[in-house]
Amino acid sequence: MADLTPATVAVTAGRPAHEPDQPLNxxxxxxxxxxAGGDVEYGRYGNPTWTAFEDALGQLEGGRCLAFASGMAAASALLDLVGQGANVVMPRHGYNGSVMALADLEARGRLSGTLVDVTDTAALHAACADAALVWIESPTNPALELVDIAGVVEVAHAAGAYVVVDNTFATPLLQQPLSLGADLVLHSATKYLSGHSDVLMGAVVTADDELYEVVKNRRSLTGASPGAFETWLALRGLRTLHLRVERAQANAQVLVERLRDHAAIEEVRYPGFGGIIGAVVAAGPDAADLLVRTTSLWVHATSLGGVESTFERRRRWKAEPVTIPEGLVRLSVGIEDVEDLWRDLAGALDRLPTTR
Incomplete structure (x- = not known):
């Protein structure tokens, strides 16, 4: 059937044919x-379980998908797209792993990197002028800044650069960067796509057949291929993506309003969609550390996008930019009952001082 909604695609894509005695999965x-004699030959080149996951995510994003062993394996393959000494533009508040990978390549003379404040549109557009690759997160992690993807694509393409969009936070249900002109979409499938905090996986999606073949070749050469079981789990998680995102987003929107009214919170960052919230604790980093240690339902953990609610103070990581407030706590809102979540969080907040 044509013109299916993303929710239906998430459930139906990548299934066996509807024929007698075929399994549903x-x-x-x-x-x-x-x-020998077929298209695969060896395990680094393909797997039917990968194909099912790739079909499903590819349909959701509007392109062709390649599964990777992790989000960082996928990110590394994309950084390999640029030539020796070429310039890569990346958000200064981008995902720490991506920024560190870029810094490592720059330190070894492989390429150059330009970190830019994506809220400064003029600076972002200017940085595209000599770039080979423009790397976008929208929202950024963990600052939750938004980018005009279509506007950046226009400027970057005019300069001859490819555009990558890390769509991990938004998921293809809330944002489809290929439809806005982006060349490549990156996912940490560990997060929302699999959704149960039990898988390490990544994915790249593109509508450009040439780029698809180049990235596929990088995966094969570097051995950055996922396990069959992990891919099966990720596909199983993908089936409920629309329900999980809907519930997490609804919960987040309730919590945002309540956090904004709480005296222990100095600032709330929320892009208006999704299940990730940034809350700056008014009394500073020690109080933020106390907050994440004194809840019973919220889990102190670094990942995000699972069915359970997790949170952490991001500046506890040494490589986190100093422009991220020391008291910023990133909350990944899960699918629990929102009143239970708030009662647990408010109880911890009420024990915090309200000023430094």
Whole structure:
């Protein structure tokens, strides 16, 4: 059927044909080697379980998908797209792993990097002028800043640069960057796509056949391929993505309003959609550290996008930019009952001082 909604695509894509005695789900194919003469031959080149996941996510994003062993494996493959000494533009408040990978490549003379404040549109557009690759997060992690993707694409393409959009936070249900002109979409499938904090996986999606083949070749050469079981789990998680995102977003919007009214919170950052909130604790980093240690339902953990609610003070990581407030706590809102979440969070907040 044509013109299916994303919610329906998430449930139906990547399934076996509707034929008698066919299973409803693609089975896990545990194979490192295939009989010669076909298109796969060896386990680094393909797997039927990968294909099912890639079909589903590709349809959701509007392109062709490649599954990777982790989000960072996928990110590394994209950084490999640029030539020796080329310039990569990235948000200064981008995902810490991506920024660190860029810094490592720059330190080894492989390429140059330009970190830019994406809220400064003029500076962002100016940085695109000599870039080979423009890397966008919208919202950024953890500052939750938004970017005009279509506007950046126009400027970057005029300069001859490719545009990558990390769509991990928004998911293809809330944002489809390829439809805005982006060349490549990156996901940490560990997060919302799999949704249960039990998978390490990444993915790249593109509508450009040439880029698809280049990225696929990088995956094969570097061995950055996912396990069959992990891919099966990610596809299983993808089936409920629309329900989980809907509930997490509804919960987040309630919590945002209540956090804004709480005396222990100095600032609330929320882009207007999704399940991630940034809350700056008024009394500073020690109080923020106390907050994440004194709840019973919210879990102190670094990842996000799972069914359970997690939070952490981001500046506890040494590599986090100093422009991120020391008291900023990133909250990944799960699918629990929102009143239970608020009662647990408010109880911890009420024990905090309201000023430094």
């Amino acid at each position: 693609v089975p896990i194919t545990m194979a490192s080697t295939y009989v």
